[in-house]
Each structure stands twice: as structure tokens, then as C-alpha cells.
Amino acid sequence: MTVQVFIDGAAGTTGLEIAERLAGRSEFALIALDDARRKDDTARAEAINDADVVILCLPDDAARAAVGMIRNDTTRVIDASTAHRVADGWTYGFPELVGHDAVANAKRVANPGCYPTGFLGGLAPLVRAGMLPAGWAYSCNAVSGYSGGGKALIARYADDADIAWRGYGLTFGHKHVPEMKAYAGLSIAPLFSPAVIPALRGMVVEVPLALSAMPGAGSRDALRAELARFYEGSPIVTVNPGVPEEGELLLRASMQPWDGMELFVMASADGSQARLVARLDNLGKGASGAAVQSLNLMSGLDETAGLRL
Structure with missing residues (x-):
């Protein structure tokens, strides 16, 4: 049976990449609205209720309003916004963490944020296993390509080639923090420092x-072994067995769309300090790829x- 899918917000960056991943797939039929109707609430409500699955690529308030348009008990939802990530009745769309069956059977799925995907991918299994403390004050440093900021930020980088680094969330309270705390099982909110680079x-x-x-806390080798056990057999998340020979990681401006995620555990020679590192595509496993998964x-x-992959 062909699954009827409506992408509400299909003209945005995430929506466009989801549509690209679904192109040519006979399992799905996309319900499309032309430019004249895609902002018409009556037309959107009709498409939402005709869909087997609606994927919301909208700002938070618009996503909540779209869910409120559902007038049946059959339409299922994948919400790529922040609106429902820690809401009751919603399943967090990170199958590796919450269970593949939980996502498969869910009626409402909240797509994880891109930064939380990397943060949780490394930390959550280790806290769950008791190898890192849930009561620690963790910090998270991260950089992303500018596409994560949507069309407005993409336009800013296109218009100003002199931007080399853009730190943000400096006043605290970033909207990703609640899901980072909740799904890592932490008692203290992490100190989160995101930035955007010219890629x-x-x-x-x-x-x-x-x-x-x-x-x-476990040793570096124990932490790495637990992550390898946790993700054993995953076709999407891989745990690197070591550290790159040069002792560095790269992001290339020429990076192509990719829906996987690499995890690294690196430690000092005496084992007193370590870092968990995730490398992924913010538009892949961090957004559109996760929604398609x-x-x-x-x-x-x-x-x-x-x-x-």
C-alpha cells in the first residue's frame, strides 16, 4: 500500500531535503500544494487530514497549529520543529536511543534537534549504563554549517562572505537544552555553546x-567499548575505534548530503581527561535524514x- 505523505513547509531547507530523499520511491505518494495554496490554512488542513503521515517543517507555533488541524484518528505526524520534543504523548525520533519499535508504532514523533543528536548519541548510552554520572554539570561545544539556520541565515552568509564564525545562544536558555537534559537522563542542564561556520x-x-x-566514570576504552556495544549492527551510527592519526577532525565545505553519524572517544595519555565527539550532517541525521528514517x-x-549512507 502506498503511504500518502504531506510535507507541511516543503519549501524550507529541511522540507526540500526530505522530498529529495523520497523522490522516485514508489512506497510514498507526496501530497503537494502549489505556491498559491501552501499558505492557505484551508488547503493545508485538507492535505493534513488526507495524509497517512504529515511531516511538519515549520516554526514551533505553526507546528502546534498544524497538529490542531487534525480532525481524524489516522493521520500520523513527524514534527521537525522544537515544539513537541519533550511533550507528553510524543515519541522522540531517535530510534537508536528510544527503540526502533517505539518509533515504528508511534502516532506522534518529534524529530530530534541537530545538536542534541550529536550530544545524546555519545552521552546518553553512557549515562544509561552508569559509566558517566547523571548528576554532572556537562558542557557541550559544537559547530554547524549555516544551513541549520534556515533560509534567513543562508542568505546572511551568502551576502556577507566575511563571516568566519558565529557564536550564538550566549544568553543561555537555548531551545535545544530541554531535550538534551531529558533524553540524556541528566539532573543538571548542560552548558551549551553552539556556533555556525562558513560551510x-x-x-x-x-x-x-x-x-x-x-x-x-569509566575509562576511555570502557566508554568506547560500551558505545560500540550499544550501536552494534547499526547501519547509521558508527563508533570510531581510535583517533585520527593527525589528532584532528575536519569538516569540509564540499561535504555532500550524508545521513550517518560518527562517534569518537578521545582521551589524554594519563586517562584523566576525555572528550566525546560526534560528526554528522546537520541536514542529514540532524534533520531530514532522521525524519526519513x-x-x-x-x-x-x-x-x-x-x-x-
């Missing part, structure tokens, strides 16, 4: 670890179908 896509997320000061599972398909 279209790509992301590195780092969590520094003062292992010698952390009660009950959830859509595949909700449709009873292989989770990797249509993904760029």
Missing part, C-alpha cells in the same frame, strides 16, 4: 569529560531506505 552543512559536537573528577520505520520499511 553549508556538516556538524561537530563535543562533550568534554573530566574523568578523574567524575564519580564512577522515522518515516521508513512508521511505514514498515527498512530504516535506511532512501538515506545517503
Whole structure:
């Protein structure tokens, strides 16, 4: 049976990339609205209620309003906004963490944020296993390609080639922090420092670890082994067995769309300090790729179908 899909906000960056991943796939039929109707609430409500699955690529308030348009008990939702990530009744769309069956059977799925995907991918399994403390004050340093800021930020970088680095969220209270705290099982909100660099896509997320000061913390090798066990067999998340020979990681401006994620555990020679590092595509596993992964599972398909891996 063909799954009817409506992407509400299909003209945005995330929506466009989702549509590209679904192009030519006979399992799905896209419900499309032309430019004259895509902002018409009556037309949108009709499309939402005709869909088997609606994918919301909208600002938070608009996403909440779109969910309120549903007048049936069959339409399922994948929300790419921040609106429902820690809301009751919603399943967090990170199958590797919450369980593939949980996503497959969900009626309402909240797509994870791009930065939280990297943060949680490394930290959450280790806290869950008791190898890192839930009560620690973690920090998270991260850089992303400017596409994560949507059309407005893309335009700013296109108009001003002199921007080399853009730090933001400096007044605290970034909207990603609640999901980072909740799904890592932390009792203290992490100190989150995001930044944007002059590359279209790509992301590195780092969590520094003062292992010698952390009660009950595992060694670098133990942490790495637990992550490898946790993601064993995953076609999407890989755990790098070592550190790049040069002792550095790169993001390239020429990066192509990619829906995987690499995790690294790096440590000082004496093992007293370490860092968890995730490298991913903010538009891939960090957004559109994650939505398609959830859509595949909700449709009873292989989770990797249509993904760029």
C-alpha cells in the first residue's frame, strides 16, 4: 500500500531535503500544494487530514497549529520543529536511543534537534549504563554549517562572505537544552555553546569529560567499548575505534548530503581527561535524514531506505 505523505513547509531547507530523499520511491505518494495554496490554512488542513503521515517543517507555533488541524484518528505526524520534543504523548525520533519499535508504532514523533543528536548519541548510552554520572554539570561545544539556520541565515552568509564564525545562544536558555537534559537522563542542564561556520552543512559536537573528577566514570576504552556495544549492527551510527592519526577532525565545505553519524572517544595519555565527539550532517541525521528514517520505520520499511549512507 502506498503511504500518502504531506510535507507541511516543503519549501524550507529541511522540507526540500526530505522530498529529495523520497523522490522516485514508489512506497510514498507526496501530497503537494502549489505556491498559491501552501499558505492557505484551508488547503493545508485538507492535505493534513488526507495524509497517512504529515511531516511538519515549520516554526514551533505553526507546528502546534498544524497538529490542531487534525480532525481524524489516522493521520500520523513527524514534527521537525522544537515544539513537541519533550511533550507528553510524543515519541522522540531517535530510534537508536528510544527503540526502533517505539518509533515504528508511534502516532506522534518529534524529530530530534541537530545538536542534541550529536550530544545524546555519545552521552546518553553512557549515562544509561552508569559509566558517566547523571548528576554532572556537562558542557557541550559544537559547530554547524549555516544551513541549520534556515533560509534567513543562508542568505546572511551568502551576502556577507566575511563571516568566519558565529557564536550564538550566549544568553543561555537555548531551545535545544530541554531535550538534551531529558533524553540524556541528566539532573543538571548542560552548558551549551553552539556556533555556525562558513560551510553549508556538516556538524561537530563535543562533550568534554573530566574523568578523574567524575564519580564512577569509566575509562576511555570502557566508554568506547560500551558505545560500540550499544550501536552494534547499526547501519547509521558508527563508533570510531581510535583517533585520527593527525589528532584532528575536519569538516569540509564540499561535504555532500550524508545521513550517518560518527562517534569518537578521545582521551589524554594519563586517562584523566576525555572528550566525546560526534560528526554528522546537520541536514542529514540532524534533520531530514532522521525524519526519513522515522518515516521508513512508521511505514514498515527498512530504516535506511532512501538515506545517503
